[in-house]
Amino acid sequence: MEILEYSEGIILKDVKDFELKHIFDCGQCFRWNDDRDGSYTGVASGRAVRFIKDGSDVYIKGGKIHDKDFWIHYLDLNRDYGKIKDELSKDETLKEAIKHGEGIRILNQEPFETLISFIISANNRIPMIKRAVENISRNFGEKIIFEGREYYSFPDPERLSYATVEKLEECGCGFRAPYIVETTREILEGRADLEHIKSLDTDNAHRELIKLKGIGPKVADCILLFSMGKHDAFPVDVWVKRVMQHFYLAPDVSLKKIRDFGREKFGKNAGFAQQYLFYYARDLKGKEGLKN
DNA sequence: AAACAGGAACCAC
DNA sequence: GTGGTTCCTGTT
Incomplete structure (x- = not known):
């Protein structure tokens, strides 16, 4: 793969294992939207761009060549997903699951944005989470003009510290609003240090994260996987719970057991699995009728 | 229009 | 530490 400049941005030439829909519509991120033509527009770390796929080339419209290392890291382009898929394909269920999400990549997102987004994800659905994250960005982030339209960066802890519980409720955060205020304060005032947590191993980082208000085991696993490079994390949400119970376990095993089983079975590739x-679970919905 | 979907907190035990 | 209940809001 190489990266070139073009008139409106940059091009990633000959990218493998890369499908926009699989990357941006798989529940790991909340700020990218399908423009109804298969391209995705959104904001990452204050950069508003549009991704357009053409064959095996990916256009990052609005992308700057001096940000090329940022995008390589964000899109996890240095990782060999072919190899991961080969390793996971030894398991028959995974072999099938991979067919449904060929071009998935795990993004490397900002820890603070990911942490707040996944606090909002508790007992919530993707369109609602996206709306709340968007509202927070519009109210507390910085304006970016792209293609003649307004976009907003996700606020850093300092900017988000101006948010009150009432304002966050208005943004659609519901009962999670006080958790966001408290956890933002913990981070801003240095009692929680996300860079330090990121430097720990998965188990210790998990222990630290669940000390924070609004972060339970599942949310902690999402933060670890989607923003801290902990690919041995195995977040168990309702969908994963359903597939795991359907294909591997009894219908009544606890979330913790499913988590332990997944981490044990898939090891360093648990997050990709x-x-x-x-x-796969979301594709199966309705067809095979997953239980619960 | 009542039922349902979705994880963490919180309180019992 | 495990189990039951509550939180909020849009959709069916």
Whole structure:
């Protein structure tokens, strides 16, 4: 793969294992929207761009060449997903699941944005989460003009510290509003240090994260996987719970047991397995009739 | 229009 | 530590 400049941005030439829909519509991120033509527009770390796929080339319209290392990291382009898929395909269920999410990649997102977004994800659905995250960005982030339209960066802890519980409720955060205020304060005032947590191993980082208000085991696993490079994390949401119970376990095993089983079974690739399974579960809905 | 979907907190035990 | 209930809001 190489990266070139073009008139409106940059091009990633000859990218493998890369499908926009699988990457941006698989529940790992909330700020990218399908423009109804298969391209996706959104904001990452203050950069508003549009992704357009053409064959094996990916256009990042609005992308700057001096940000090329940022995009390589964000899109996890240095990882060999073919190899991961080969390893996971030894398991028959995963072999099937991978077919449904061929081009998934796990993004490397900002820890703070990911943490707040997944606090909002508790007992919530993707369109609602997206709306709340968008509202927070519009109210507390910085304006970016792209293609003649307004976009907003996700606020850093300092900017989000101006948010009150009332304002966050208006943004659609519901009962999670006080958790966001409290956790933002913990981070801003240095009692929680996301960079330090990121430097710990998966188990210790998990222990630290669940000390924070609004973060339970599942949300902690999402933060670890989607923003801290912990690919051995295995977040168990309702969808993953359903596939796991259907294909591997009894219908009544606890979330913790499913988590332990997944981490044990898929090891260093547990996070990737989780993504394929999540996508698979959502495709299976209605067809095979997953229980619960 | 009542039922349902979705994880964490919180309180019992 | 496990189990039951509550939180909020849109959709069916």
